[in-house]
Amino acid sequence: MLRLYQSNRLEMLAARLAALIAEPLGEPLRQEQVIVQHPGMSRWLSLRLADHLGICANLAFPLPATFIWGLFHTLLPEVSACDRYQPKRLAWRIHIQLQGLDADRLQPQLSDYLLGADEVKRFQLAQQLARIFDRYLLYRPDWIVKWQRGEAATPGDGWQADLWRRLAAEDGVHWVGLQLELNRVSEERFQAVLPPRLFIFGVPTLSPGYLEIIRKISPLTEVHLFLLNPCEAHWADIVSPAEQAQLSLGSGDAELYLEVGHPLLATMGRQGRDFFAAINELDPGGEALFHHNADSQLLHRLQDQLLTLESPQSEPMADSSITIHRCHSPMREVEVLYDQLLAMLDEVPHLTASDILVMSPDIDRYAPLIKAHFSSPGSRPKIPFRISGTDLLQSMPLATALLEILQLKETRYPVGALLNLLEYPAVRQRFGLDEVGLEQLTQWLKLAAVHWGRDGESKQSLGLPCEQGNTWQAGLHQLMLGYAMPADAEQLWHQTYPLDAVEGSETQWLGGLLAFCDAVFALEERLSVDRSPQAWLTFLIALTEQFFFSDEESEQQLESIRETMHTLVQEIHEAGVQQKISFNLIRHRLRELLTISQERGFLGGGVNFCALAPMRSLPFRVIALIGMNGDAFPRQQPEMGFDLLSRDFRPGDRSRRTDDRYLFLETLISARDRLLISYVGRSQRDNAPIPPSVVVDELSDTLRLMVGESGLQRISFDHPLQPFSRDYFLSDSPLFSYSAEMREAASWVGSGTRTDLPLVKASLPEIEGESEIDLQRFLHFFTNPLRGLAEIRLDLDLHQGEELPEERERFILDRFEQTGLEQDLVEGLLSGGTAEAFLQRLRARGHLPHGRVGEQIFSQMERRASALVKRIQAFDQGDALQPLEIDLEFDDLRLVGHLYGVNPGGLLVYTTDRLYPYLLLRHWIRHLLLNLLKPPGVAVRTRLLEGERSGEFRPVDLARPHLENLIHHYRRGLDAPLAFFPATAWIYRERLDKGDEERAIGAAQQRWLGNRYQGGDVDRPYHRLFWPDRPLLDERFFETSNEILQPLMDHLEWRE
Incomplete structure (x- = not known):
């Protein structure tokens, strides 16, 4: 017996189902079978049944295909527990068969595709074919029957028929054949295995084959079919306006009587229309459980018009439903x-x-x-x-990490990719690292100039010179040699530079990095071997144990990943595949399974x-x-060009x-x-x-x-x-927002003026307990006072992350980097070293571009450095003295530290580039300290060498007041943003000393704002953060610039 229940509300169908289930079966412990189309429906239905019955237990919710295949398996002894024609299993079988398929019989496009296809591409084609063959089984069983008889079923099906016969010869147990086999099963055996009653709930459509199975079993058991139907009227004959126009072109007149009915039913309901036309033939009567809404709410009016098949009725009332x-x-x-x-x-x-x-x-x-x-x-x-x-990649970061590990084999091992893996806590902890350790490793790798490549041989395999520089091997050897050799060792050992970076307990971090790199690089060879499915499962599970630390937080993710791996191997096993499988194909399918939606x-x-x-x-x-x-x-x-269904549409076909x-x-x-x-x-x-x-x-x-x-x-x-638009907060606007933050932002936006809010609006609390100022911190502050405020008081570093190692080799050096290397070369030459030895060290450290480009850059560096060394040696400064200890009291503070670089001739400052304002200010402070200390036998002057010119800071008679002034500004600058920007201030004071204040202000304004060729001071990150108003060169700036720079410029003398 088949009974049909239709309603426009699932709740009413669920209530009717609950009433039927409440009627006891003859066997109290017999499990009820409720077929649903989706696990989400089973979850919802179990909750509704529990509401009606007080409990929902001893019910199974199989999917249609699962139930019917289980029926086949029980009734027919030759049927296995799993369907090898199910698309995910069939794809593996087709993948194997495609290797032996005659390419001459394929469509030219497919033949060309397979000719240049690797295993992954061939498997992707097999997946497409598996989905198409599955649809043939469900919607074109007559084709399958003809193919099995060796006949053609439709034009152009030759190679697909041949492929199908190959699959059927390997395993002929499939859906169409089993439907025919059911005809020889006796009614007594059917009744013995069928449940006393069967419920099919909320299924929006069923293929003709499924409907035929229902028709066969309905005389032998109770079949209750619950369907969601948007319309209580007969709507099988309605057509969309487009369909009606097409039919009107036909020769007959009967089609002209087909109605459009409700436009949404006509245009959106074709799938339901065809399905209900077929299903009503099984039970033309059925039980109608339709619900009419009692109010005039717009949503309910729409639903009622769909229900009654009425054309939309015009009522000018609209509401928010x-x-x-x-x-x-x-x-x-x-x-x-x-x-x-x-x-x-x-x-x-x-x-x-x-x-x-x-x-x-x-x-x-x-x-x-x-x-x-x-x-x-x-x-x-x-x-x-x-x-x-x-998918798992959205909800479980370790799934993404696993795929990144498996992808490394296809990369050049860029430094960023490996460091990104260590950002995952489970990976980091597995190798004994923490966040502090990872930060230190990042700095080490930058110092070691690691860019990419396992070693020189890996570069050679890519068709590049076998150059060890900037590879992982070169960088790690530098770190290990630096730890093993005495501190400050500069001697190369087998062309390896001893990088003195690792100290004491930090060796555990270096050990973790070495273990991680060994594990990553060993994968390249291990993943190049084809394996059986079970061997891949063992390998992949061991891989997760090798790279991921398991704790309470990560174990749930790892368990889900392992379940996915088991699913993959089980899928291959159930497909009957015995061949070994490549890593690329395993990785491809594992990625697909990890991106399948999860219903958790x-x-x-x-x-x-x-x-x-x-x-x-x-x-x-x-x-x-x-x-x-x-x-x-x-x-x-x-649409696949080889999908034969697209050429032969029939009612009930799905898309x-x-x-x-x-x-x-x-x-x-x-x-x-x-x-x-x-x-x-x-x-x-x-x-x-x-x-x-x-x-x-x-x-x-x-x-x-x-x-x-x-x-x-x-x-x-x-x-x-933008969410802070004023439209959300106007009383007469239909738009609204509950956000107080956006309301405040809208008030600023709507004020009609541009106002950038600084990070610090008022003075910060005084630093408690500060009695000493470290000299190095004091000097660093004046290079950029706003950066000093951020770093010292707010622990804020805007450049954090910019110091990551670069992944690309350097072909040029920026100006500041080259100047720094030239400065090192100058120091080396002054100490008696040679340019050739310095070049070898640079190459060993990976600080020069490879090849002739690096040679040309170094040649330029050597010329500039040698010229500066000659100028330095022309001065008779005498031998360097021991650093002078600084311990000076200024009111309630003491300035402490050491003054380096003092010799009998005073201080000597030199650079191959130029002395920028912030550098001059730094050395002015050092000059003031020298003048305040007045060590015996030492000239109280500072000589300056830059480019082609030289200069000096003349002796200062009253150095203490100038230092006190700078300490005053230092303390001010740590309480609130200091209106001092060294480059802009220098331009202002330089022009002001020439006697034209108006031009000085104009020049400062231009330096502050910049132009189309050069950015201004206002664009510097810390200036934008603390001083965002544009322009802002007011009395605070002029006064502070004068107080800080005027004494310096009064004592500065340049000579060309």
Whole structure:
């Protein structure tokens, strides 16, 4: 007996199912069978049954294919427990068969594709063929029968028929054949294995083969079929306007009597229309459980008109039960959604977060945005939420880390890729490292100039010279040799430079780095071997143990990854594949399995976020659809040129596009109180309109017929580009926001003036207990006082992360880097070293570009350095003295440290480049200290050498007041941002000394703002952070510049 139950509400179908289950079976312990199309439906239905029955137990929720194959397996002894024609298993079998297929019989495009295809590409083709063959089994069983008889079924099927016969010869147990085999099974045996009653719930469509099985078993047991139907009227004969226009071109007149009915049913309901036409033949009567809404709410009016097959009726009343939102980006969609949900939770009586479902055609794209915004709503109330349907790569970072490890074999081992792996705590901890250790390793690798490449041989394998420089091997050898040799050793050992960087207990970090690198580089050889599926499973599990530390936080992720690996190997085993498999193919399929949507957390409490996918039409009081963009939904399924179904359409055939259209229709009838739709409808670049999904357009057209153009405008919202737009906070605006932060930002935006807020608005609290100033910190502060404030008082380093090792070899050196190397060369030459020895050290350290480019750069460096050395040696400065100890009292502070570089001739400062203002200020302070100390036998002057000119700081009679002034500004600069910018201040004072204040201010202003060729001081990161107003050269700046620089310039004398 087959009984059909139809309703436009799943809740009513669930209540009817509960009433039937409440009727006891003859066998109390017999498990009830409820067939559903999706695990999410089984979760929802079990909760509903528990509501009605008090408990939901001893029920199984198999999928249709699982139930029917289980039936085959029980009734027919030759049928195994798994279906080897299931697409994921069939793909492996086709992959093997393609190797022996006659290429001459293939389509030219496929023949060319396979000719140049590697294993992964061949497997991808096999996957496409497996999906197509699965559809042939379900929707073209007559073709399969003909192919098995050696006959042609449709034009152009030759090579596919040949491939099919190869598969059938290997294993002929498939769906079509088993349907025929069922005819020889006796009714007594059928009844012995069938359950006393069978429930099929909420399945939106069934293939003709499934319907035939239902027809066969319905006389032998109770079959109860519960279907969600948007319309209570007979709607099998309605057609869309496009179909009606096409039919009107035919020769007959009967087609002209086909009705359009409700436009949404006509345009979106083709899948349901064909299915209900077929299903009603099994039980023309059935039980109708349709629900009519009792109010005039727009959403309910739409649902009732669909239910009764009425054309849209115009009533100019529009309400907020349906709203459509156009935004500029996915992030703006999520921000708008949050405020809209808050409003609904406030307005809709008794609405809770778990009554809300949010779906997106591309949930993986929106999931990170949802997590970011819903986890940190700022001043707004927090809304609990759960995201399901995302892949493991979204929810489990270690899955991403595993794929990155497996991908390294295909890379040049760039330093950034390996360091990125150590950013994962589980990887870092596995090799005995922590965050501090990783930061230190990063600095070591930068000092060792590691860029890429395992060693010179790996470079040679890529067709490059066998050059060890800048490889991992060269860098690690530098670090190990530096630890083994005495401190400050400069002697090369076998062309390796001893990098003195590792000290004491830091060796554990170096040991962890060496172990990690050994494990990574060993993979290259281990992954080059083909293995059996079981051997790959053993290998991959051992790999996770080798690279990931297991603790309470990571074990859940690792267990899910291991389960995926077991699934992969089981899939291959069930396909009957015995051959060894390459690493590339294993990695490809493992990546696919890790990106399959996971159903964890669905209906787990809070707002439910999930993918907008077929069989997900569950009822919720509020349903929101986000990301309903024109290119996202309905989803396009690329048509394969060898898909024979595309040439032979039959009623009941499915396509991704018609599935999605019907899914949208089911979603319309599943919302109980509110329906919200959003999409990216405006360009962020120029605000140009972007069309939504065609189904949104069709819904808008229907709503326009119901409420008129003005009514549609009242429920359609164009949102601003930014969440702090004033439009959200105007009393007469339909837009709104619950964010206090955005309200404050909007007040600034709406003030009509540009006001950049500095990081520090007022003076910071005084530094408690500071009685000493370290000289080096004091000198460093005046190179950039705002950076000093950030680093000393706020522990803020804007350049953190910029010191990461570079992944590309250097072909040029920037100006400051070359100057630094030239300075080192000058010191080496002055100490008696040779340029050749210095060149060898530079090459060993990897600090020079390789080849002739590096030779030319060094030649230029040597000329500049040698010229400066000659000038230095022309001065008779005498031998260097021991550093002078500094311990000077200034009111309640003491300046402590050591003054280096003092000799009988005083201080000598030199550079091959130029002495920039911040350097002159630094050496002016050193000069003041020398003048204050006045060590016996030492000249109190500082000589300056730069480029082609020389100069000096003349002796200072009253050095202490100048130092006290600088200490005063130092303390001011640590309490609040100091209005002193060395480069701009120097230009101002330099021009002011020439007697033209107006030109001095103009020059300073130009240096501050910059021009089209050169950036200004205002663009420097710390200046933007603390001093964002543009321009800001006021009395504070002029006064501070004069106080700091005037004494310096009064004692500075240059000679060309």
